[in-house]
Amino acid sequence: MSLKENVDFVKNELNSEEKFLESFVKVERFYKKNKTLLIAAITIIVIAVIGLSVKNYLDEQNKIKANIAFNKILNDVDNKEALKTLEETNKKLYNMALYLKAKQTGESTNVDVLFFNSLSKYQNALKEQNLNKLNDVSMDSNFLLKEFALFNKALIEAKDGKFEDAKVTLKLIPKESKAYELVRILNHYLLTK
Structure with a gap:
């Protein structure tokens, strides 16, 4: 390599490092300027993810409770505890249980x-x-x-x-x-x- 090529190579390397440092400084300025906004956005995202996870878990638990209660109703339509559980967890299954109960007793009922x-x-x-x-x-x-x-x-x-x-x-x-x-x-x- 000639001396001129070496100088050009060093210039390019310094230029690359300079651009890297320049972009790092820009990011740092942006962070300092919008620090609270960034922290708030990250906090909101974390809380939303946790909230969705908790909601999905609770929905799944309600679904399991409702299915267990409906199975109890299928065995015994007069099970008041299972009817109450269905009323609290799943309105459609509750209405179906009321329909089954009315069907067994020969009554008529309006189901939704x-x-x-x-x-x-x-x-x-x-x-x-x-x-x-x-x-x-x-x-x-x-x-x-x-x-x-x-x-x-x-x-x-x-x-x-x-x-x-x-x-x-x-x-x-x-x-x-x-x-x-x-x-x-x-x-x-x-x-x-």
Whole structure:
């Protein structure tokens, strides 16, 4: 290496070190200027992480308690302690437990769980032979037994002598439905009316 190359090499090295020190000084100035803001941000992040961890842990513990309580309810619907635990930890499971209890005792109840709510309304409408309630249930897009609700509505209409209404109701049930065989039988009966 020539002397000139050595000098250039040393200049480049010094220049690199100078840039490094310069950036270090900038970072140090920024830190001193915003020290409290940085500490506050780091503290908030740490507290948020700890808070989320605690919340997830408590949610998991509530889920475990609710599952244990629901298993107790499945074995004994009259278990008041398990019902209270469900009411405190999981409202949906609590409503399902109330539905199971009402089902076992033969009572009717309103439940606030999507499919059980519709099923409960359907059972109440059938029990009361109420056409308006059956109509409301059959119009619910989330109801799984929509075609059976329509069929039961037509059956009640036929019993009440409203044969034309029953025929119109039966036309609402698609041919692909599992209830269509029942529809054919009732339509055959309605031909004579």
